[in-house]
Amino acid sequence: MNQKFGAGIWHFANYVDRYATDGYGEPRSLLEMIEMAGTVEDLSVVDINYPWSPDISVAQVKEALDRAGLGVIGITPEIYTREFAKGAFTNPDPGIRRRANEMCNEAADVVRQLGGTYVKLWPGQDGWDYPFQVDYKTLWKHSREGVGELASQNSDLKLVVEYKPREPRVHMSYDSVARTLLGIESIGLPNVGILLDFGHALYGGESPADSAQLAIDHGRLFGMDVNDNLRGWDDDMIAGTVHPMELFEFFYTLRKNAWEGVWQLDQFPFRENAVEAANMAIGFLKKIERALDRLDWNAMAEAQARQDAVAANRLAQEALYGA
Numbered sequence: 001m002n003q004k005f006g007a008g009i010w011h012f013a014n015y016v017d018r019y020a021t022d023g024y025g026e027p028r029s030l031l032e033m034i035e036m037a038g039t040v041e042d043l044s045v046v047d048i049n050y051p052w053s054p055d056i057s058v059a060q061v062k063e064a065l066d067r068a069g070l071g072v073i074g075i076t077p078e079i080y081t082r083e084f085a086k087g088a089f090t091n092p093d094p095g096i097r098r099r100a101n102e103m104c105n106e107a108a109d110v111v112r113q114l115g116g117t118y119v120k121l122w123p124g125q126d127g128w129d130y131p132f133q134v135d136y137k138t139l140w141k142h143s144r145e146g147v148g149e150l151a152s153q154n155s156d157l158k159l160v161v162e163y164k165p166r167e168p169r170v171h172m173s174y175d176s177v178a179r180t181l182l183g184i185e186s187i188g189l190p191n192v193g194i195l196l197d198f199g200h201a202l203y204g205g206e207s208p209a210d211s212a213q214l215a216i217d218h219g220r221l222f223g224m225d226v227n228d229n230l231r232g233w234d235d236d237m238i239a240g241t242v243h244p245m246e247l248f249e250f251f252y253t254l255r256k257n258a259w260e261g262v263w264q265l266d267q268f269p270f271r272e273n274a275v276e277a278a279n280m281a282i283g284f285l286k287k288i289e290r291a292l293d294r295l296d297w298n299a300m301a302e303a304q305a306r307q308d309a310v311a312a313n314r315l316a317q318e319a320l321y322g323a
């Protein structure tokens with residue numbers, strides 16, 4: 001099998017949080033991050049944030065990607081920064097809502113120039129913090145209209161919505177698989193789908209494999225990324241370190257449905273070496289791939305037909321850890 005692996009380019013950034021406000025390392029330029037990503041074993045594609053520094057041209061990015069042997073899967077417009085503190089698609093100021101639309105359309109042009117397939121919408125500031133802060137009907141209407149408008153303006157591309165329960169807003173409007181599907185179905189356009197982040201599903205109290213199945217059943221699973229967390233927050237830790245069995249079940253579900261796509265990393269190695277963290281995650285994803293080859297699929301189907309948890313988990317453990 002030649003499974004393709006990808007990563008968000010932010011995996012190779014240095015980070016700040018609300019305590020280490022000057023960052024956990026020296027900032028890196030996009031070109032440096034691409035160069036680092038190129039040293040990860042078996043990484044084929046990256047997702048790049050937009051806009052990047054104005055002194056770097058699209059041609060320079062393309063050149064750096066070629067040198068690193070990487071392609072672009074999609075572009076993530078930064079509709080979640082200070083300018084959008086009260087929302088991008090749902091901002092009370094129509095001028096800022098327009099600005100969000102423009103930024104996403106610019107990102108779509110970069111997708112075309114770099115040969116990617118999607119614009120990733122992560123509306124992290126679209127939501128609310130306090131009771132009585134928003135009119136829920138208006139907020140949800142704007143959430144859907146913002147995505148729908150972009151989808152109709154860019155019918156040649158995919159628009160993927162990455163849902164997450166919260167952060168930075170205390171409650172995000174696209175908070176779960178069910179609500180996001182409901183929104184997408186009401187938009188009713190073929191080029192809008194979900195990018196399912198394994199960690200977001202986990203800490204949102206979902207079973208990520210079930211979330212994937214639901215999105216697939218609606219024909220809306222357009223992309224995915226993996227990481228891990230302790231279930232109380234979007235820790236973006238190394239995939240497979242905390243929830244290996246649920247991660248295995250997630251990929252089991254993708255293969256069961258013959259879902260073909262890039263297996264992507266969305267990790268934030270705050271205190272780790274970024275290249276080592278990526279290599280470790282991809283190494284584990286390959287173990288999962290081999291485990292899926294070893295798994296007794298018929299026996300698993302039979303065990304599930306009986307809801308035999310012991311037999312099913314014995315099969316899963318044997319495939320993943322050896323007999």
Ligand code: FE
Binds near residue numbers: 162197266
């Ligand atoms: Fe993600």
Ligand code: FE
Binds near residue numbers: 197199236
């Ligand atoms: Fe996340």
